[in-house]
Amino acid sequence: AGRLYTEEDPLVILSSSSLKPAVTNSSSAWIVQFYSSWCGHCIQYSGTWKSLAQDVRDWRPAVGVAVLDCAQEENYDVCKEFNIKFYPTFKVSSVRQLLIDVLQNHTELDRPERCPPLRPHRSAELLPLLGQRSDHFTAVIVEEPESYVGREVILDLLQFSGVEVKRAVSSELPLLDALNITVLPSIYLLQPNGTHTHLHSEKPQRFFFSSLLRSLPGVARQSSSSVPVPVDVQQQSSEPWREFDRSLVYLADLESGLHYLLRVELASHSTLEGAELQVFKDFVTLVAKLYPGGGSVVKLMETLSDWLLTLPLPKIPYQAVLDLVDNKMRISGAYLGAELRWVGCQSSRAGLRGYPCSLWTLFHVLTVQHDARPDALDNTGLEADSAPVLQVMRRYIRTFFGCQECGRHFEAAAASGLKSVHNPEEQLLWLWQQHNAVNTRLAGSLSEDPLFPKAPWPSASVCPSCHEERNGVHVWNRDGVLLFLRRHYGAANLSPRYAATPPPAPRPAPPGAPPRSDPGWEGGGTGGEDGGDGGDGGGRAGLWILGVGFNSVDMSLCVLLYVSSCLFLMLLFFFFRVRSRRWRLTRSRLLV
Template sequence: MARYCDRATSRFTGEIQVCPRKTATSAVWLCFYLLFPSAAQAGLYTTSDQIILLTSENVESVLVNSSVAMVVEFYASWCGHCIAFSPVYKSLARDIREWKPAVDLAAIDCAIEQNRGVCISYSIRGYPSIMLFPAYSKADSKGHSFKAFPRDVQGLRHMIIDELEANKEPWPPACPPLEPTIQAEIDSFFETNNVQHLAMIFEEVKSYIGREVTLDLLQFENIAVRRVLNTEEGLVTKLGVTEFPSCYLYYPGGNFTRLRVNIEARSFYSYALQRLPGVVRSGKPPPVTIDVLTNNTQEPWRPFNKSGVYMADLESTLHYSLRVEVAAYPVIKGKALISLKKYVAVLAKYFPGRPIVMNLLKSANSWVQNQTGDEISYEAFKEILDNSAQSPDAALPVGVRWVGCQGSQPHLRRYPCGVWTLFHVLTVQANNIKEVLSAMRNYVHIFFGCRPCAEHFENMAREIVTEVKTLSSAALWLWSRHNRVNNRLAGALSEDPNFPKIQWPSPEMCPACHTVKENGDHKWNQQQVLNFLLSHFSSSSILTDYLEDENNILEKQREKHASQRLVLEAPKRVERNPREALDSMMHLLPSQPTVQEEEEEVEEPQGEALTDEEEEGGEGAALDEMDGKTSEPITWAKPKLELNRSRWQARKKPSIVGMRMREVQEDIVDLDLFLNQHYKAKALQAAATNRVMQRTLQRKEEQEPRPVFSLGTELDTGLGMVGLQPVEADFEQNMGEQRKRLQKRELTGQYFDKESNHGGRLMLVLSIGFSKLDISLCVALYFLSCMCLLAMYLFFKNHLRLRRAKVALP
């Protein structure tokens, strides 16, 4: 895992011991192994320690005929001195990590029965033992034993250099020359070497700084390092060197300049030289310029302050962890459920987020903690994250927006950087360190997608029990382990050339954090580092640049829920029982005026005529909706001018013997029209009628084409409204024919055209005051009475015939 801090620091090799390692009692270790069974494993080293683990199967392939000089520790896992020496050997592996093309470290556990034969073959009789196998060693080589080797990193480092110089043949092909240079070589150096920079380190004879820096720059191109002793008077006089050690940069033509560093020491030289212009790691592409990043069309580059922490990165990390990584578990149960509860609880307590994000995290934490079952579904948890209940002012932004964690390529940095940043922020904000560290450890162990990364983190997290006691020690522990990961991944394919994985904070960011020991090795000032961490990751220092506006987030959330609700309700609307539609039709308003009545309204007196504006405010509103004049919901309330229209219609209707003509009502459902009348057919009839009225008023003038709307199948049961939806233009003709059929069916049995014949007029007079149902009942009763009379006639006729037959008998 990497984070944005990698971009601003050097790879200092000083090992930081947050707390002194204390010998634990057997009872404490037993409890620890019972609580964390994965921690109990054979051997003192793991693959995350950057040490090759030898076995009887791979020892020959690693040690025999290798192009790299191998330093091997033979140990027994039960040996107390081996256990005490293991942290030093791990530190040595991190310290000389850049030397790997020339020197590498390995270890083998002789306590394992399968490895005993290997240890015996190399005459190992005591533990720990260290041996160096030169490059291209033969199968029968026994190596060179380190007699009475030192128990500190610097002493071991110097011993390795001495062994390399003692074994000049065969020399590791990747190892540069370590002997001192002379003026003649420097004068002709650029004629035989194609490099951009030549660094000369002036030092005394017994100093190892020049050789160490030479090996530190072994994996970098466009730079060469040479050691110059203070006895080389020609170069010392030419460059005017007065301090030893000191570093000078030499260029073609005899130009030179002194390398400015805070402290004249190995780690400061290595850091400064690795960041010279044009110096890149071997096999890695050069850094991408800002112009190229800005012009990248895949994703816009967001300029940012490299020494800042961005809330956009933290929110993006929350989105990815909760919506992507946790989503890999459709059913969350067991240890995963416990881990999720701890993680969400820590976020709700200590995450320094915006109010809407904190409201969402608190809501999610309350829901998760209240789950008493053995498992939960991720879909249920996702509904809480998406705020499906629509809690006010609560939302977690969807998607990622990397700023401080963005990489020069889409696959570099980003989420791993965000995880480290989030963990650092939580450790600084927390007041219960065990709660935070436990939550981080469990989350990475269960949910983090990179399983090797999770394993490496777990290997480091085993030290929490013994090394972390206070809040300050927790922040320092996470910082030092993060630097350890950066050291391990330096030069890997996942390293961004624009943001190399180097120790942090850099001398530029925190000069007071760096110092040196008496022997010249780099040393961290832990108190200054702690002060820097508390300031850098405090809530007041988090930058809010590039954050999405809260109102936009809430609006997107509402729109998303509205669209999801429509999708879910659509099948239910389609499956509604037709009976519900028929029942809803019983509550409609009275039918709208017919075409003939509206034609008569055109001829009403000027004083009572309806203006265009009044029609738009009254029944004409439905037509306006059909013509696309407004997008507001349809209002089905009866307008005020409806009273004037009703009075005018009342005067135009005929009457017999003072009895007013009854309003025509539709009492029988025409099944032929059911498809058209489905879900409030009256609305379609009113719209069609008004459209006919509009055409009549325009006296058959050519009309402009208008958008056509169809009656949607969606029915809002709460408002009783039918949605009008636009249809294709080529469907207008069919709709017009459908409206004509509707008008003809409505006019049947009610009114006839003015040019109808006299017979039609007589039927019109006879049908005054009677509905279609009344006429139908009359016809039915007439038919039944006729049938009854016929039956009675046949009955009596047959009965009389029988009586006459009996009288005729003698």
């Protein structure tokens, strides 16, 4: 079963393995909603999509309605291939009309086999039918050219035998005259015995026309067994619950968020150029400078940032970025885990929380880091802004964040609110306030996880000093909130538990080695002990000689120095040899 959709819904749940077999060379057209189960709007919208599927259920031979969850790891590649960047919203009626346009605009050659022709008929095609006997009813709907009613009724009756529906438009004057049609849309019925009559409908609407035709004698639904429905093979993996402490922030969430952002969200942009490239560069710089801990993630982001800044290319293929993120160059100590391990952002039900939760968390951490180290962004080009973290976040959300509606809301808030942010302190408070505004707006919505209800944060039980009552009215205590945010999102409160790149375990000191001050995970881990696929844990690439540790860069420098010293000595040797020969020659000439 899908996450927002189940097998009971009147639609098909597709996955990477069933999408292509279902839609390629299909006898019907397909409308597939690529959604993301973490996207609040997709959750809100799922009801609409189900209504649409229900609404056009009888059109099934001509068109299949399906969904595919791009937030599922196994579907990443197919969403990338289909270039899915954002998850839009529609109204049922507009999607239904869009469907009709798509179905009608197929040329005769590539029209799906079971899709009926939807073009209007000419008077010359219809008038000869009057008075003719037949084995079935023929309904003629005459309507304005822009009306969808006729096409909707044709599709509604697609699975019914005993009646054929045709449409004509109001410009067919000979037909209008012959049938004496004065009101549009109208429905005219040609009976099997050759007579014809105007059908009286309560209202000139799709539902009434379709119902009338379905109730005609001998009109019956055909067996639907001939309609192939692909069997979905998608299995939902149920993640094991990870015990965690709500008072901590987990590095595993930050890393999983970065993994999703860099390897999934960005992957739908096959090349980065212009403003997009600049937004990405700024984001990477920001993370490289402010991500706490100085560990392998920072090393990776620094490498990426250096590479982006030193290459003056106007356009960068995403694959090149991915190669660096996957550390194909095997740079020692640079690594970002390639899996999702939600901890503080895990959910009680599949499909909720996860990525958007991690993105909020990441930016809260970055605002607090910037507040602690305001000089960290010096000489990056970002320092001139009074709210650099928020500006980068704003541009990232606007440009790349998959939830387009969220981006619109955030942009509107930033456009009006960021003018009042003048320093790092106001910056972290603004983000807190904005996040609370979103919480309030979404409280009780379908995207809410009952285990993590959306409410003004932090609650009075978590931070009593954040709350006050003035004249019987609740108010936030600004200083209390500031203190709480600095502590909660501060480097000292980040837990490495469950992280894919844990801090390096203290290396057993070799005999005679000088006591080493353990930098711990905060002081600059050099990569995971379990480097994982593609990761080159810095800890493993080194060598201990006489109690001194050398990493692979040190070793390469040694080799370089050794080779250049040898060359230098050889040069000296040849230089003196040539000189001594010359000297001997000159001396022997003088003696002669």
